[in-house]
Amino acid sequence: MTEFWKAAGIRALRTVCQTAVATIGSAIAVTEVDWLYVLSASLLAGILSLLTSISTGLPEVQLVDTLYALDNNTEEEDDDEEYEDEEFFIDEEIDEEGDV
Numbered sequence: 001m002t003e004f005w006k007a008a009g010i011r012a013l014r015t016v017c018q019t020a021v022a023t024i025g026s027a028i029a030v031t032e033v034d035w036l037y038v039l040s041a042s043l044l045a046g047i048l049s050l051l052t053s054i055s056t057g058l059p060e061v062q063l064v065d066t067l068y069a070l071d072n073n074t075e076e077e078d079d080d081e082e083y084e085d086e087e088f089f090i091d092e093e094i095d096e097e098g099d100v
Contacts, residue, residue: 004061
């Protein structure tokens with residue numbers, strides 16, 4: 001869950017910065033920038049970004065979770081294969097000795 005909040009925070013911060021750049025860029029001169037408008041629009045965009053991340057999830061976090069799950073699943077499958085090989089080997093020994 002920590003990965004989610006880190007990724008969501010980074011995404012929200014980028015959104016805040018992009019919104020600020022867009023609203024500042026809409027002014028003709030720096031002295032004509034309505035800083036209250038820039039601040040409120042940027043903060044609102046950041047909040048909306050966080051809410052969107054919560055409601056829809058983040059692909060980068062889901063990818064990490066998927067890769068982690070696949071990696072763990074691969075290790076479990078490898079363990080199962082080793083176990084199956086050992087059973088086969090034990091079965092061969094029993095057959096060779098004639099014990100059932």
